[in-house]
Amino acid sequence: MRILLVEDEDEMASALSAVLKSYDMLADRATSLMEAAEIMLAGAYDAILLDRNLPDGDGISLIPKLRAKAIPTPVIVLTARGQLSDRVTGLDTGADDYLAKPFAVEELLARLRAVWRRAADLQPDIVRLGRLSFNLNHCEAEVDGQLLELPRRELLVLQTLMRRMGRTVVRSSLEAAVYSLDEEVQSNALDTHVSRLRRKLTEAGAGVEIHGIRGVGYLLRAAS
Structure with a gap:
């Protein structure tokens, strides 16, 4: 599986990348909305892990742009904004899931498996x-x-x-x-x-x- 990690904090990005690679997932990283948009157009991903607090804006603003270009890649928002209103906003914007920091690695992996299963239902096994x-x-x-x-x-x-x-x-x-x-x-x-x-x-x-x-x-x- 190939994952795009959109995260500007080096320590968090390094830790997540190491976990994903330990489960045989290819992990690419973007540090801004602009970089993420460019990378998405250049390659195909099985899922996107998306932070909200990015240097050039709110991460969830990327989701409508992806859908407008018919890019259906599942998006899991990872953020320190864990209030109910924040989760509702993220899901209403088009995120497939929303996980507040800090979180357990096991929960992240379970949520990745869940979005993959839902995506797999739309195509033949x-x-x-x-x-x-x-x-x-x-x-x-x-x-x-x-x-x-x-x-x-x-x-x-x-x-x-x-x-x-x-x-x-x-x-x-x-x-x-x-x-x-x-x-x-x-x-x-x-x-x-x-x-x-x-x-x-x-x-x-x-x-x-x-x-x-x-x-x-x-x-x-x-x-x-």
Whole structure:
């Protein structure tokens, strides 16, 4: 899972990022409304953890802007403003959940799971192509019912391609799905993951093909 953490306090951001990464979640950070808006347009996220007290305004003002651009990413507001009126305002503005600071890590993780479940209800759990099936919620691939063992980054590449099978996925979208913003990525790293994934799918008889679109990205379709 990929999380955007919008938090300007360094200590809080570092602690939350460490927790998320310990649960195998990619965590990117924005420190302002402007930065968050730019990052959201550049990459796809499974959830946003949003502080209200940001240097350039109230964090919840970001939510209507995201919805106006048809970005449905679930938003959990994390804030020291815990009064009932504050929670009502946040939820009425479009937040999916509201958690007052300080909070227990276990509660945050439970609320993340809850918003993911609600989002998952709007899309199929499993998508199929050829003899390959992919569970989007659990990030697991099977060929003819047999689990296909893949490293995490290759699974993330495959997940992104399966979500848009039959359509070209640009390199920037694939890289955003696989790497966090603070990672240094070599120019050929994505191509290496795709090459290894392509070989494993062929060896497993998945009945799918990954086609490279020169200068653009990759496309997944049923084998001809």
